[in-house]
Amino acid sequence: MSAQREMKEKNPWPVTIIIIVIGVIAIVALVTVAVLQNMPLSQKYKYGIVLDAGSSHTALYIYEWPAEKDNNTGRVEQTHSCKVKGPGISSYASDPWKAGESLKECMKEAEMKVPGKRHHETPLYLGATAGMRLLNMENGSASDQVFQAVEGALQKFPFSFQGARILSGQEEGAFGWVTVNYLDDRLKQGLETTGALDLGGASTQISFVSSNYNGSESPSNSVTFRLYGNNYNLYTHSFLCYGKDQAMKLMLAQQTKSGPETILDPCFHPGYNETKSYSDLYNSPCVSNRKPQGAPATFTHMGRGNFQQCQEVVKKVFDFTSCKYSQCSFNGVFQPLLQGPFGAFSAYYFVMNFLNLTNTSIPLDAVRQKIKDYCATPWKQVMAQHPDVKVNYLQEYCFGATYILTLLTEGYNFTSESYSNIKFIKKIKGSDAGWTLGYMLNLTNMIPAEAPDTPPLPHAGYVSIVTLMAILLFILFLVSLRPLWRRCSKHPRII
Ligand SMILES: Nc1ccn([C@@H]2O[C@H](COP(=O)(O)OP(=O)(O)OP(=O)(O)O)[C@@H](O)[C@H]2O)c(=O)n1
Numbered sequence: 001m002s003a004q005r006e007m008k009e010k011n012p013w014p015v016t017i018i019i020i021v022i023g024v025i026a027i028v029a030l031v032t033v034a035v036l037q038n039m040p041l042s043q044k045y046k047y048g049i050v051l052d053a054g055s056s057h058t059a060l061y062i063y064e065w066p067a068e069k070d071n072n073t074g075r076v077e078q079t080h081s082c083k084v085k086g087p088g089i090s091s092y093a094s095d096p097w098k099a100g101e102s103l104k105e106c107m108k109e110a111e112m113k114v115p116g117k118r119h120h121e122t123p124l125y126l127g128a129t130a131g132m133r134l135l136n137m138e139n140g141s142a143s144d145q146v147f148q149a150v151e152g153a154l155q156k157f158p159f160s161f162q163g164a165r166i167l168s169g170q171e172e173g174a175f176g177w178v179t180v181n182y183l184d185d186r187l188k189q190g191l192e193t194t195g196a197l198d199l200g201g202a203s204t205q206i207s208f209v210s211s212n213y214n215g216s217e218s219p220s221n222s223v224t225f226r227l228y229g230n231n232y233n234l235y236t237h238s239f240l241c242y243g244k245d246q247a248m249k250l251m252l253a254q255q256t257k258s259g260p261e262t263i264l265d266p267c268f269h270p271g272y273n274e275t276k277s278y279s280d281l282y283n284s285p286c287v288s289n290r291k292p293q294g295a296p297a298t299f300t301h302m303g304r305g306n307f308q309q310c311q312e313v314v315k316k317v318f319d320f321t322s323c324k325y326s327q328c329s330f331n332g333v334f335q336p337l338l339q340g341p342f343g344a345f346s347a348y349y350f351v352m353n354f355l356n357l358t359n360t361s362i363p364l365d366a367v368r369q370k371i372k373d374y375c376a377t378p379w380k381q382v383m384a385q386h387p388d389v390k391v392n393y394l395q396e397y398c399f400g401a402t403y404i405l406t407l408l409t410e411g412y413n414f415t416s417e418s419y420s421n422i423k424f425i426k427k428i429k430g431s432d433a434g435w436t437l438g439y440m441l442n443l444t445n446m447i448p449a450e451a452p453d454t455p456p457l458p459h460a461g462y463v464s465i466v467t468l469m470a471i472l473l474f475i476l477f478l479v480s481l482r483p484l485w486r487r488c489s490k491h492p493r494i495i
């Protein structure tokens, strides 16, 4: 009995088995810890909300990105949008509280869409554009009251409200450019950038990088960025009063200079016939100083549907006479040589999409012919063919398309060749093209100036190396136990 116990004590096998088991457990633990420690956190998302208070309407956008990837490009996506019912907030100048009220429905929708536990940390921004710029010029206190009403309404929601303000035209242009290039993944990769063309209701923006522009000529058109380690010198200009709705007022002001009772407008379809009020037409600062003296209260707006004549009237809203720079677009505004591809969104897209003209490989002459035919179509026929399109939009597509073509070719100097560099777009990878995403990325510091450090090894490579090293160490350990095995073979087990 005592000899047997002695043999058992001298037998090293149980010890070896214990060592192997501990070793395997250690390897598994080591690899598990290493893998878990370096694994991306479980998919938690953060959110941001931007309200685009445009001249014609307000829209709410919700953006989402993985919580641990704040600094990476191409990861912020639009997950929801809500169109506010009614007109833009600047239209509530005489009833400011209604501007706040109007936002509530979309805000409630946002409350449902953003997970409750994220509400308090979700930044909420409201940016107003040309409609509020015009109201502010015309009546500063009315504009302040609209902002008070809007802020009061937004503060009642559980989000982290960051304020409501008017964007400058430069910001509007530059952030539209950031959005387009961020969504196209062009910034992080340092690729050639895409220019941005935004046509709103009250203003229009053009923004692009041109190698012959360093910002020294007309510095007020220059915006510089350092993004992901690359420097960008952006040319941008916003033309107030040259959005589609205000440009139409400019065009109608051309035709009502003498205060007539009736106009036969080439930019409206034959058979179109509406009574309009002079005070409504001349109610904006873009035209208010041109109101004809002694005009009647109303005029009869009749359509003639003639594209060439419409182009002639539209051309008159641009001033091509003076330029104190090396080159200009119009109204004496500097513009460097056009360069690279362009994305054209907002009303550019609405109008060209309606006319099936978003394909820019169609030659310009064919585009002109199509618009010419469309403008000449009798108004009755147009309405019958599009019963589901809002009449307010429908009546303006002839003018809209003529204006877009004139603005692009005569205003910005796109040619038959460079026209095909334009893409009419609404969304890029599911997110709307517009200034809101760029605005939020900027305010949340989500685009770093320098390229973010990337780990030297991908995650899978890292895991393989850790596992391999652990196994290697264990084998070395076993090899170092060889003397013990030898002793063990000299004392074979009895039982
Ligand atoms: N389905 C649609 C929607 C809008 N529009 C036109 O598009 C213009 C408004 O464009 P939008 O980009 O929404 O302008 P806002 O952002 O409201 O104006 P701004 O940027 O100037 O403040 C208006 O002329 C409107 O008639 C259109 O033709 N068809």
Ligand SMILES: [Ca+2]
Residues within 6 Å of the ligand: 054, 055, 129, 199, 200, 201, 346
């Ligand atoms: Ca806009």
